Amino acid sequence: MGNSRYCIFVILMTQLPTALIQGLSLLSLNSAAPAIETFIIRSHQSRYGSLPSESNTMLYLTLAQSALVWGCVVGALSVSSVLRNLSPKNSMLFSHIVNIIAVIVSAPVAYFTASYESLIVGRFITGVARGLGFAVSMVIVADTSVRSRLGFFQSPFEACVAISAVLGAGLGHSEALGQPELWVWLLSLPGTTSILYIIAYRWIPETPIFLLRRENDLGAENLLRRLRAVDEDVAAECAILKQELIDESRRKSIPISSIFQAPDLRYQFLVTALTMNAMQLGGTQAILMYSNVMLLTAGVDSAYVTFVTMAINGQIIIAFPIFYLLEKRYGTKRVFVVGIVIASAGVLILTIANALQKTLPWMSYLAICGLVTMVFGLVVGPILTLQSLITELTTSSTRPTVVFYCNGIYWFIGAVTSTVFPYSFASFGAYAYVPYVVICFAYIPFGLFLIPETYRRTNRQIQLSIRTKSSLQLSEIFSISKRYKHSVSEGSDVGHVVE
Template identity: 40%
Template sequence: MRQHGSYKFRRITEQFEVHVFAVLITLLPCAFINGISLAVLNTAAPAIKSFINDTYEHRYGVVPPEHVATSIFVMVNSFAVWGSLPGALLVNPALQKMTRKNAVLLVHVISTISVLFMGVGAVYGQSYELLIVGRFIGGVARGSSLSLVMVVVAETTSRRKLGIFQSPYPVTLLVSSAVGAALGHNKVLGTPALWIWAVSAQELASIAYFCAYPWLPETPVYLLQTGKAEKALSTLCKLRVGGGVALELGILQKELEGRSKTGQISFLQMMREPRLRLQFLVAVYTMNTIQLAGVQAILMYSDRILYLAGVEYQQVSFATIGLYLQVFLAFGVFISLHRRLGSKKLFIIGLIITDCGYLVFVISHALQDQSSWTSYVALAAMLVVTFGFQLGPQLCMTSLPSELTTSDSRPIVAFYSGCVYWTVASITAFVFPYYVEAWQALAYVPFVILSVLITVISIFLIPETNKRTAAEIQASFSEKSKKYKSPVF
């Protein structure tokens, strides 16, 4: 009896380890790459501008005019986001033509190429153009990884654990953003001689994935789509702790029934059926809430934002790192409340906190000329804004859309969500630096309006997901599509 109990415990432990390994090695390296590339130039800006000036002067024999140097730097920074849009367009072909783990492998291959351009190519070729190209290629990796990770992790873990197993992605994204901001500081690697190592640090994550790749399983959903039901059952047995494997396999098979040979719903199918149309629209906007509410502007330009709000220049980089590291507090609150409240309620609570923080920030920013203490209020308000983002829209960014969709609709939702996400991010990254200089505090008003609007819409349109099955969530979409009749829904 004792021997049998020992074997059972060892079996459960192995299943748990395989599951956690498959999820985390897919999720963490991609999040690390995205966080580093997102934030490293925020604090390394002086070193990059110095490189641009030196390269320009070496090539043309004159120091570049200020507006030229600024334009080149904005291109270097924003092209990481502009490259994300073609990366998002790569998701659907990758999901249809490649295995799931090969699709993620492609992300790391592209990221490695970008590091070679940004580091070795730019420095030894004395070319800021290669730095821009490298940032663009890195953007392709970022743009594809967001949606691919969402799909692969959702297909690897069980539905009832989606909220927990998807949440490490935004946590790692923000922690690695803090690491990137720290590496880019002029006291670390953000110097004219060492910045090459700061922008190359993301390669460590790709190396980790390359090493783990041979031991990663394919997802059960992909195996079912390719007609390998026995292999899918075997993989589920390796990934799941406890019983119900046959039942889960049956549910996945039913979701994929009657679809195309890829097992996916087409975009036209989703637009024709009211339930699927509402599911698509709600899932897409929930995944894009952090962009629509201005997170790209905060994460890429937080140093400049806080400086204009009155925070001392010597302190803004530390304040930026503090904004990122708040995610530990948000994650602790999220984990403790998620089982009781679920993703929908935490999403809305986070939005309400964000709305309140934004209003205080805009007001304090507008009044900074009238009182010196408003800079402290602005910093506190920005901490509240980022905490709200992290608790709600960011930690639910992939888990909530995953819960709202099914295995047959999730790939197409992830694809279009990624396209919208990176389109908004690209516009924000390029326009916001000029916009904030011209409008100061008023630059945030559109984000405040969108954030409040999304909060109200979410209360009515997002179905409750806590402790509900996929069938119950889809039934709720059917009811809401009949209740909220409009040309859209």
């Protein structure tokens, strides 16, 4: 059983507008930073009759960047409340309405009133829409797609984010919309994607799980028939979903304290949190928001930094088909590990090359290679597997709670990084990369031994593996790692082998 064309349409119209908002708002100020800096200086001068100090200008510029991610923290923390009061479909609509408000505040209001405070506030509201839409889209796709193809249909979201980020970086160039008179149009672009969703809203259904929660079993079955590629009985799938809802009702409104009291749920939460935050802890937020500064420090000519940034982030065009082939052959968990290994080598090269750049000028080229390698590894691994692997590790009964807290942690780490990194990089230079080196290498054994195998496994088998691992000591988990290959070849679960 697979997804129908209608189901693919629903997934695309859920993911694409949200992904465009994620990407366009992320890299636009990276390239347009000089234009925004000019706007801040002019606004301060017209208001106070004097130029702002260099430290104040850097502070306002950093706040304009980091406010986006701090808003994501608020958006992520509001997901549970919004989904509880609205349906998933209407929750997505709400996030797009918030985004339109954000665009109005950050672009025309800020530009015509010469208010950098309005720019910062608007970027914060944009972040709220991003954090909310990011989680809601994950829930909708997970509850709509056939389970066996979740890995494939969740992954395009991150690909669309990366491609739209490249578009945002290019449009933010000083020869495009990254000019003091044109940046208002640059920040207005994410609003058009929300309008796209509003137009398609009437053709997007509620999710089958939402209908089952409303005890509309017949409506859920009829919807599943429209969402599946073959015209066959969907009663079995509907029965599975109903059983998951029964499990959910037993753990309804489960607090985080109860999760940490149950060994298997605690293990699921911790592994999910670490897996979901691999890209943030690996330095992705710093690269995406400050790559131009990093490249300038590495010796790249200022006329070309934006193009190099676009090329680095544009690797998604190459990485996605590679990921697809690897994911189809080996599963998301193993692709995650491969990506982490590549990223670890890249960040190590980047750190060494930056440290030696002043002594050996040719090291600037090696630094670029290191950054390219690092981003490629993060894209192939943690970024493209983000939603699919998280979905595989959780169930519909635990996903809302686990994703809620993990999503909050994800954006909080990103917000701290976006605020602190400019100052740490200015103070320590290449040594600011050292934490990312340590973290990336630490993720290799984590991915190999602590994440349960997901390839060709049902959710029940994955959860059995989680329960088995949660009852073992760390040394025992490492000792059974050699049994993965044998268990996978036989289609069994590691938990079965241990038991």
